[in-house]
Amino acid sequence: MVLVSAVKDYINRMLQDISGMKVLILDSDTVSIVSVVYSQSELLQKEVFLVELVDSIAKSIEPMSHLKAIYFVRPTSRNIQHIKRQLANPRFGEYHLFFSNMLNNTQLHILADSDEHEAVHQVQEFYADFVAGDPYHFTLNIPANHMYMLPAVVDHSNLQHFCDRVVDGLAAICLALKRRPVIRYSRTSDVAKRIAQEAGKLMYQQESGLFDFRRTEISPMLLVIDRRDDPVTPLLNQWTYQAMVHELVGIQDNKVDLGNIGKFSKDQQEVVLSSEQDTFFKANMYENFGDIGMSIKRMVDDFQQVAKSNQNIQTIEDMAKFVDNYPEYRKMHGNVSKHVTLVTEMSKIVEERKLMVVSQTEQELACNGGQGAAFEAVTNLLNNESVSDIDRLRLVMLYALRYEKDSPVQLMQLFNKLASRSPKYKPGLVQFLLKQAGTDKRTGDLYGNRDLLNIARNMARGLKGVENVYTQHQPLLFQIMESITKGRLRDVDYPFVGNHFQQARPQEVVIFIVGGTTFEESRSVALQNATNSGIRFILGGSMVLNSKRFLKDLEEAQRITRAGTSVI
Structure with a gap:
């Protein structure tokens, strides 16, 4: 319960130590952070009678001096300005300001100068700048998640904003866990390298005092990897409960909106x-x-x-x-x-959508060889009227990722058939995926066919047969965790930041996927932690993906890249 408990403890401390009737004021990020670990009834038990968004509070002028205002917001310039305007004409009896991450000196001075009425009773940093959906899985819910695919020359300022948000989230995780890790990153990813280096600079130089926790004998590890190292996992249909709900219906901050898929009474349209x-x-x-x-x-x-x-x-x-x-x-x-x-x-x-038939071919493409049979199976499904456009697109993408070097002629035949069968298909999207995440761009052994140990394991699995054909796929993350557990994560593929090396096997590892995680991967982490290997893994990402979201990010990155290239 490590992540959920950490965030819940921060919120308990916020609410318990302030007696009387309270209003809790959140921003669009912290409303997610709070809602996944605290229910409405629990807030009421802490005498929180009103929950407001910082934007809404700014528009209201009604005085409520009987209420104590508890702000829990990210330390952004926008939020600081909101609070500054509030303090110029205070509506509440007291102001208690909690920020989800580090404040800088300028922001502190602005708050101090704004408090002319001496309404502020405290200002604190509570490092809960992440959404702890599950005990070992967090997300940053970055709306512009497609930014990780863009080269800096195309969109420098927004890409920097994306990287800054990730570094903030990683800093908060490490501060909440009271750890300063050694940092490693995926060799072939510029964005993973950039984030890892900026996180290292923050933890070891700029804020080294803040991260100077009691040293453990073996340092924990932070590993920053890129979604494009494993583009297969977010393209697959899922058949375990949580992952399947997200794939077919959608989960946002542990809530499922049923309004789009059927006629339900108002109280049933959103379930937790x-x-x-x-x-x-x-x-x-x-x-x-x-x-x-x-x-x-x-x-x-x-x-x-x-x-x-x-x-x-x-x-x-x-x-x-x-x-x-x-x-x-x-x-x-x-x-x-x-x-x-x-x-x-x-x-x-x-x-x-005939997903059992579609999924069987997807799993074959992801897990087993046999290019001729795969081409035939994909062609048949492209011709099947019951198969939806999105499923056709995913099948061609999975085939292209697997056989991009083996069969260019057949691949072109599938591109043409896809374009003729699916009017919504965006031209060049599969080719853009190969440019982003093709075999030459990836770190790691995605299909387990380069490393002798992986080849042997795949052969053994093929000979034994798989208990469930629909869940035989294992994400690249599984291999990475296995390598860490056995002390075999290659330095050449996952270099260290700075001169902070690590000889011994770490006991705590945070793996962050730039571009987003999937619930299949969070399941792998939970199952790995249950094996009692002596290592506790925590998984985080910029977004929680299903195939729709992954494809949407791909389309948006393709659109911006085309526009940016034409300008350049």
């Missing part, structure tokens, strides 16, 4: 999927889709037993007992309804 608040989800989030159906059936059976016992109210004592248990009964009813709805809707999508 949190391992912190939902024991069924916690137990089943990494399970296969087939097993989920059985688990939900057992949950429905249990609920029907409880419902039946509640119908047998004979005495006043029975009635009193039912009233006492009603909140739990209602919660159980809501949970059953939520999971049955999700699985029912996903089953419909799987059937409509």
